[in-house]
Amino acid sequence: MVLLLLSVVVISWFMIAASRKAAVVPGRLQFAGEAVYGFVRNTVARDTIGSEHFMKFVPYLFSLFMFIIVNNYYGIIPLLQFPSFSRIGFIVPLALASWLLFIGTGIWKHGALGYLKHATMPGGVGGPILVLLVPLEFISNILVRPFTLTLRLFGNMFAGHLLLILFATGGAYLLTSGNILYGGVGILSFGMGIAVSFLEMLVMFLQAYVFTLLSAMYIGEALAEEH
Template sequence: MFTLAATLIAKTAENDGGFHPPSIFEFFPPVVLFEGTPFALTRIHLIQIIATVALILIFWLGTRRMQIVPGRFQSVVEMGLDFVRNGIAHDLLGRKDGNRFLPILTTIFFMVLFMNITGIIPGLQIAGTSIIAVPLLLAIVSYATFVYAGVKKSPSGFVRNSLFPSGIPVFLQWFVALLEFLSTFIIRPVTLTLRLLMNMMVGHLMLVLFFSATWFFFFTAGSWWSLLGAGTLAFGFAFTVFEILVAVLQAYIFAILTAVYIQLAIADEH
């Protein structure tokens, strides 16, 4: 239904030369490289590659020549790493387990952050996490890490303790087990995926809406409609700042939820 509505709006805009609103088709761009092959790349795929290369390059440059008295660039990189180590890993998992899972938590945090932030960079202007592949992949990694941690901690009791918490009356155990199975093994990866995906999709659509409306009011409608254009431009800039906050917050939420799930898996009762 949503796709059909978006199609009708887009066709109407093309016919009357009026305002072109953003649609769901923003996230299904045409292939730009290797069309017709298994390696076909769209604009969003190229943005994901750029974000990944930028992430690797920044950390390589920031850590290749570590100094006791760090320069500005090394200091910024170290601050980012310290934030994940002390603010997420050690805070939730303790020093020993925090160090064990620090590489995966650091990778998740910065991968989500760099993929998110492309949504407000001029020339890129769409998040690498706004199509389901990246959020789903990271959710699977988070889920697999959670299961690995639990099985490693208690090979014979992880699943049993996850499904049958202590203190539940016998006649409710199987009902609770079903709820726990859905909550622990199904809903967690689904919500991790959808939370990140929908936030970045909606953010992109809102930014495109504000700036497309600004262009329309200034250069197509003209006259006193330019006053509305000034308003949509102000909202566009304000929402851009808000999107920066959302990009960082979603990276933090994804990483900290992964740490919470690991903490639950390695708790003493498991």
């Protein structure tokens, strides 16, 4: 909980500092803030949701991306080294927020019954096959999505955290075992831990991106005219 609150302070400070002295020729901090915002606004929101409605959802998607990426990167910061989202309970509210948002967007666009039809009946399909398709589409497009959002982020953060613990504690144990052969393996274990740390830096970014991108995709699908 302390890390979650700290992330709010860090993100708020960064964005305020980046935008306080906005200029036509940006400084380093302003450039960094604009780069992150432009990435979410253009690459995630506009390209996925479409140019007509995307700006309505940029504040949510940008906040979501920043919140996830900062909490993910705690996992490689010395003395902290704990990604917040390796605890599944912290991810569930984010997944539910995205789920409620795209469901609400679909109802706003199509009406309650219209969105239910939109989400469960593929265009151009009719006849008896709908008896099979409608329940499957309902499960995959409405019920399952918050679970997949949650488990994808949790699984990657939790597994990466365990790998780093394994290589660090295993290396320390082997180095202090008093056996020369074990000591060599311990050095190798520390080397693997460093390599995994760099891999985790990429995974942490990708998981924040994927969670935000999927949220945007679901919103875009809810707004689409055809299923």
